[in-house]
Amino acid sequence: MLIELSGVSKIYNQGRANEVRALSDIDLTVEQGCMVCLKGPSGSGKSTLLAIIGCIFPPTSGRAAIAERQLARLPDRFLTLHRRETIGFIFQRFNILPELTVLENITLPLLPLGVPPKERRQRAQELLKRFGITHRAQFPAGQISGGELQRVAIARALINNQPIILADEPTAHLDTGLSREFMAIMLQLKEAGKTIVIASHDPLVFEHPAIDRTVTIKDGRIHVP
Template sequence: MRIELEGVTKIYNRGESNEVIALQRVDLAIASGEMVCLRGASGSGKTTLLSIIGCIFPPSSGRAELGGKKVSRLPDHFLCRFRREKIGFIFQDFNIIGDLSVIENVSLPLFPAGVSGKDRTERAAALLSSYHLMERAYFKVDSISGGELQRVAICRALINNPPVIIADEPTAHLDSGLATSFMDSIAQLKKQGKTIVIASHDPRVFERVEIDRVMDVVDGRVLPEVDQQSGFRDVVNERSVVLGD
């Protein structure tokens, strides 16, 4: 699924004393099937950018399109449905519910879609099997290993078979082995044709050969992207990110 932003600005608390301009007139295009990394320090605006791409909230101004559908002005109930069907989220701390079993966590996004209990279980079990987790299906998630936990998070993101996967600092608290394992799994999703957007300042992410493009987010702006082969910023190529002044 293609992602396209044009002139996107996001302002929190507009007109108030604590007003914050999180994004400033960002133009961005991500082709279907690409895996890109948004690289930036804490507070740079990359999480806000992910949130707009992921239809969590609309921009203050500008246009956001996913798969040719203009989502920047969709009513909340349509936006929620679109997000549930088209976007899979992997969070920094995974946001797994400790009191639920592995299979309950994975099937959770199917509840709002009105999927029957039988179908929820079957779909979750199929994913868990593909990630070698079925033997842990009825364990509480607080009793499984860190590597198993990250695979549970991936399964939950995939339960609706979304075309877009969004991950926010997914390796921040992982050791080198788990980080490599996680990125190996994400690379497999790219091979399946998923469009993947990762926000990270971790070289274990942005130095992976599977990353098609790295874009630096600084003070709410996206700088011209880094050419992964040469290491130089690409300011001429038609794929470059163009910013307003």
């Protein structure tokens, strides 16, 4: 299993007056090459679950193993290092830095890895070519279309060739055409062997034929209908 969660809970501000239980007793396994959709309304705990899978923070309790690493045993610094190697993120609204060029945005994850400029450009050019946006390489990201922005975000998630791709509400601000295009690219990535977890409450995503499994989250728990 590439992703293996067992009895995972997450409590924010534990022991304080503003304590919030975001996740309770989550069991989830995802095999390599699968595409899973985490479905649920806003505030249901999808993003927290995605953050745990994405090694942003460990669970408060329970066992979480991502790419055969136990998160609870990893100090913050190693969580970051593990994230660099394992996880590619695609954010809601794509979170591209508008003042940087498309090429600079795509290569951002490579800077702390000490990848030399020549190699960074080479890797980015390959992805730009793959997604048909080579001509936009030197454009400020704030000046490109929504569809191109989406491809830049995907390219950035793939730049370090991580095995797991996590997408947080990727179609929340896209029209139907762009949402379909997004899912088509995800399908290609799945076929290329990537493991994909998408948090979304968009039917166009969770009803898409490429999705192997949909997990419904409600009030921090996995909801079984």
